[in-house]
Amino acid sequence: MNEAEAILMGLRIWGSIGAVVAAIFLTVGMDRIDEDAQGAYVFRPLLIPGVLVIWPLVLWRWYLYESGREHWARRYGPPRRAHFAVGWILPIGICLIILSGLTLRQTWPADIVPVQLSGPAEVRQ
Amino acid sequence: MSVKYIPVQWNPNKYIYDAVMLLGVGLFLYIFLYAAPGILSHERPINPQVHNARAFGACAFMMLTVILCIGPLARLDPRFLPLLYNRRHFGVMTVFVAMTHAGYIVDWYFAFSSSNKYEALLFANTSYGQLAGFPFEAFGIFALFTLILLAATSHDFWMKFLSPPVWKRIHYLIYPAYLSVVAHVSLGILQDQQNHAFTVIFIGGAAAVGVLHLMAALKERRADRALAAEAAEWVPVCDVSEMKDGFAKIKLLANGERVAVYLNDGKLSAISNACAHQNGPLGEGRIIDCLVTCPWHGFQYDVTSGRSPAPFTEKIPTYNLKTEGTRVLVDARANRPGTYVEPVPVPGGVAS
Numbered sequence: 130m131n132e133a134e135a136i137l138m139g140l141r142i143w144g145s146i147g148a149v150v151a152a153i154f155l156t157v158g159m160d161r162i163d164e165d166a167q168g169a170y171v172f173r174p175l176l177i178p179g180v181l182v183i184w185p186l187v188l189w190r191w192y193l194y195e196s197g198r199e200h201w202a203r204r205y206g207p208p209r210r211a212h213f214a215v216g217w218i219l220p221i222g223i224c225l226i227i228l229s230g231l232t233l234r235q236t237w238p239a240d241i242v243p244v245q246l247s248g249p250a251e252v253r254q
Numbered sequence: 255m256s257v258k259y260i261p262v263q264w265n266p267n268k269y270i271y272d273a274v275m276l277l278g279v280g281l282f283l284y285i286f287l288y289a290a291p292g293i294l295s296h297e298r299p300i301n302p303q304v305h306n307a308r309a310f311g312a313c314a315f316m317m318l319t320v321i322l323c324i325g326p327l328a329r330l331d332p333r334f335l336p337l338l339y340n341r342r343h344f345g346v347m348t349v350f351v352a353m354t355h356a357g358y359i360v361d362w363y364f365a366f367s368s369s370n371k372y373e374a375l376l377f378a379n380t381s382y383g384q385l386a387g388f389p390f391e392a393f394g395i396f397a398l399f400t401l402i403l404l405a406a407t408s409h410d411f412w413m414k415f416l417s418p419p420v421w422k423r424i425h426y427l428i429y430p431a432y433l434s435v436v437a438h439v440s441l442g443i444l445q446d447q448q449n450h451a452f453t454v455i456f457i458g459g460a461a462a463v464g465v466l467h468l469m470a471a472l473k474e475r476r477a478d479r480a481l482a483a484e485a486a487e488w489v490p491v492c493d494v495s496e497m498k499d500g501f502a503k504i505k506l507l508a509n510g511e512r513v514a515v516y517l518n519d520g521k522l523s524a525i526s527n528a529c530a531h532q533n534g535p536l537g538e539g540r541i542i543d544c545l546v547t548c549p550w551h552g553f554q555y556d557v558t559s560g561r562s563p564a565p566f567t568e569k570i571p572t573y574n575l576k577t578e579g580t581r582v583l584v585d586a587r588a589n590r591p592g593t594y595v596e597p598v599p600v601p602g603g604v605a606s
Contacts, residue, residue: 131373131377132376132377133372133373133374133375133376133377134373136376137370137372137373137376159411159415162415163411163414163415164567165258165259165411165414165567166258166259166411167258168258169258169259169260171260171261172259172260172261172409172411175261175409176409176411176412178402178405178406179403179406179407179409179412181406182402182403182406182407183403183407183424186416186420187415190415190416190420199417201571201590201591202571202588203417203419204417204418204419204530204591205418205511205526205528205530205533205570205571205588205591206419206510206511206528206533207418207419207422207528207533208419208422208423208426209474210510211423211426212329212470212471212474213471213474213475215426215429215467215471216467216468216469216470216471216472216474217468217471218429219429219432219433219463219464219467219468220461220464220465220467220468221464222433222436223433223436223460223461223463223464224464226433226436226437226440227436227440227457227460229385229440229441230437230439230440230441230444230445231440231444233385233386233441233445234444234445235386235445246381246384246386246387247379247380247381247384247387
């Protein structure tokens, strides 16, 4: 198995576990922890992709609600300070990336011999 | 704001928003595919598959750029708040456009490999040790996965289940995703672009995102310094004469919480500044009939109890208040969400 196959296999396993979690959580779990979900069924299929992706977090949050460890005060502290970090990182990052791209850019007149930058790609056996 | 969850919350305003958005996407694709295909270097002999891939990719970039401009614009000028109101639908539509771009790419450049096309996508170029010829597809894959994650967790259920701060932290991934898209374009199509109209659009769009975020961050930093309070049991908020009926004064407590203190019919009430939905800034909303409306998505709360009007069930913390002369002081310890607090009469009816 090459690295690409391993990555795809990992994704399949992750998604399969997520599917099991989704089946249990969307049919049993959410009614126990959210009164607004009780009697509401049409919206549940929309949540399946989310559970497939973040199922460990779903299980953790479900545990917090079931065990009563979810503290109400934590719900009202938005991470607003991150705006300041983002305000600097985003413009600096954008400038650096675009400048790198423009610096690397090659014009390719017909009289310049192509140069192979890397070895041939990995080929599946 | 709904009593029971429904798949998609639409109302007349959202229909208009979505219609304008779809029209914009259609117009963009029409221009790039048919009216002025040269903008994407389409004057060169390429097939419809590549033609479509470039148009949808450019469209996804522009949509993401506009989405990321809306947040700082709304923080800089409240007149842009209506654009924030339905940004979720904008984001989901962007994911579909980006997936269409990825579909065209994978089904053309990697579909004729002897191995699985997704495996081919991953191992076709593994020159991760060099910038020239870097596998820019990896940036696109990361950005696409992130956008799918954000769209998949965009339903209101997720905000309540994960809690707004956790949900917000996950959705901050939009920033690395955007940087990733910029890298995807810079190391990808920008290397081969012959018509520089798109180069200008790309650099202009990305620069707008960067500059607007910087401006909004600096403005917010200045405002936070003015709002910040020393650690104390009772924190001074302002003088009653500074308050205006129906509006709030916001105070940033030493523990990082924000309190919105309202003057309503000559009486003072205090609630958390963070809406239960997405932690929107309630203190920037206005009171009508004892209810304050969140400027982000229209959730409403009674300022005396922190409860949404029946049959809605949202609750936010309240705070105790007292006056000393004409000074308003707030108790730094929040009450549990939904706790009724008797409004405090303004001494001598000083306020306007």
